[in-house]
Amino acid sequence: MRLTFLAAALLLAGCAALAPVPETAGIDAVLIGEQHDAEAHAGIQQRWVSTLAQxxxxxxxxxxxxxSGTSTAGLPPTATDEQVREALKWNKGTGWPWERYGPAIMAAVRAGVPVVGGNLSREKMREAxxxxxxxxxxxxxxxxxxxQAIRRGHCDMLPETQVQPMTRVQIARDISMARTISSSAAPGKTVVLLAGSGHVLPDVGVPQHLPAKFVARSVLLPSQDTGKDYCAEFKRQQERHRPRPQAAS
Known part of the structure; x- marks a missing residue:
């Protein structure tokens, strides 16, 4: 796989929201890595999709x-948000906010371009x-x-016995997304992947599992300070799920 790790157009410009979308001639896929709760990233993703569609x-x-396996391919460009959500099984408790990703998705649908799921189901994650x-x-x-990314991503609070299983899930998800990209490739066209930043890293993520001759470019969107204390929130989640001692009878 030929891979270019390009953050320059977005990062070196100093203002990702205003950076132009570069030409993608000869590039099979652009892998856009986001921070899931960075509000500015939604607009950047929509602009990439809209620009390439135009x-x-x-x-x-x-x-x-x-x-994986979900697709809008059978829908017309006039499909409603609800029809698109149903086709992608977005209504099945995915947890991803539609208002965050809907604009980029609908930009593709309106252009007659298929939107396809690339992630694993919860059942397949458990198998992984x-x-x-x-x-x-x-x-x-x-x-x-x-x-190590799994450890850091869980604020070094994850029991060591869970690191290997969680790493397997991450790898399996990357493989699933790589297969989805490969199967969606078309001559003279570019597939755009929208995923978390860790998934697009060339050394460990999706690019590792793409075909040898596949030409891909990773674009890592700049991190955004949301003011949230992620580790404190993760600790609260751990405490909520921790078994409570039973009262003596």
Whole structure:
């Protein structure tokens, strides 16, 4: 796989929201890595999708936010938001806010471009936790980096026994998204993936699982300070799910 890790158009400009969308001729896929709760990223994603659609170079939009196997391919450009949500199974408790991703998705639909899910179902994620074959699909340093990212992403509060299973899930999700991108590729067109920033990293993410001759570009959107204390919130979640001692009878 030929991969260019390009943050320059967005990061070096100093203002991602105003940076122009570059030409994508000869590029099979652009992998846009977001911070899920960064409000500014939604507009950037919509602009990428709309711009490539207007140029006639958008082949498909793949989503981390919808399960693999879902697609809007059978819908007309006039489809309603509700029809699109149903096609992507967005109404099945995905947890992803439609108001956040809907504008980019609908920009593709209005242009007659299919939007496809790339993520695993919860059932397949549970299966991945036990799949030891996933442990050998990344080079040693990349696997360790992925494991460390899992630890950091859980504020170093995750029990060590859960690190390997959670890493397997991350790898399996990357593989699923890579397969979705590959199957959606079309000559002369570019597939756009919308996913979390960790999924688009060249050394550990989706790019590791794309075909050898696939030309991809990763675009990492700049982080945004939301003022949230993620570790404090994660700690509260852990405490809510911690078993409570039973009162003596």
């Amino acid at each position: 140029r006639g170079s958008l082949g498909a939009v793949a989503l981390e936010m919808a399960e 936790m036990k799949d030891e074959t996933l442990d050998v699909l990344l080079p040693g340093p990349a696997l360790k980096a992925q494991q």
